[in-house]
Amino acid sequence: MTRTPLVAGNWKMNGLAGHLVEAQAIAAGAAVHAGACEVMLCPPATLLSRLADAVSGTAVTAGGQDCHANATGAHTGDVAAPMLADAGARAVILGHSERRADHGETDADVRAKVAAAHGAGLVAIVCVGETEAQRDAGQALDVVRSQLAGSLPDEGVSGASVVVAYEPVWAIGTGRTPVEEDIAEVHGAMRAALTARYGAETGGAIRLLYGGSVKAGNAVSIAGVADVDGALVGGASLKAADFLPIVEAFA
Numbered sequence: 001m002t003r004t005p006l007v008a009g010n011w012k013m014n015g016l017a018g019h020l021v022e023a024q025a026i027a028a029g030a031a032v033h034a035g036a037c038e039v040m041l042c043p044p045a046t047l048l049s050r051l052a053d054a055v056s057g058t059a060v061t062a063g064g065q066d067c068h069a070n071a072t073g074a075h076t077g078d079v080a081a082p083m084l085a086d087a088g089a090r091a092v093i094l095g096h097s098e099r100r101a102d103h104g105e106t107d108a109d110v111r112a113k114v115a116a117a118h119g120a121g122l123v124a125i126v127c128v129g130e131t132e133a134q135r136d137a138g139q140a141l142d143v144v145r146s147q148l149a150g151s152l153p154d155e156g157v158s159g160a161s162v163v164v165a166y167e168p169v170w171a172i173g174t175g176r177t178p179v180e181e182d183i184a185e186v187h188g189a190m191r192a193a194l195t196a197r198y199g200a201e202t203g204g205a206i207r208l209l210y211g212g213s214v215k216a217g218n219a220v221s222i223a224g225v226a227d228v229d230g231a232l233v234g235g236a237s238l239k240a241a242d243f244l245p246i247v248e249a250f251a
């Protein structure tokens, strides 16, 4: 099964209008990898439409960082999936550990958001990952399998509509990463779970990203791990000089 790698940048709550020059520089630098690697930038909602315009016609696409489970309604401050699509997003990150921790999002919440994203025609990039205490307790695989089972809906899941990102909570923004054997073990378990639930074709087509302190210095070795089909990158996606070597590693 051939899966085109995806390298997605999560700008989190960073970036004002002036930061769009980095998106333009990323688009310019990613052009040589068009076809070999998909590149996506997920800015804060306030920048989404401007970033989408700035990278329009390039190999870079835009994504959101979260959406509400409802398409409209009385939900002050929230953003609905059709609004993201209307602003130029092709995808949305869902269930990021910062959303799970800061906003108490459960697997059931994430699952409803995935359905909402699909309803708006967006790819759902669904994040799962264990805490350090859970890894130390030998529970990493169980936690990831459980989050995966609870966060994905039964319907509408395909290689074109869902991407899964394995992001160990303890590796996000810390400069620490799991050893390659541990990444391979989790990705292998996720692939097996997806295949068992959705069948070999769909399970084999869903891209599995690794996320958590991916940098230029470790991207090549992470890209070489079995069943790693790309990366979800936080801090190192904010500057073209940091992000483009990661894209190159996966291209």
Ligand code: PEP
Binding pocket: 010, 167, 171, 172, 173, 174, 211, 212, 213, 214, 232, 233, 234, 235, 236
């Ligand atoms: C993230 O938050 O999705 C992430 C992977 O962050 P960082 O690359 O900064 O660890």
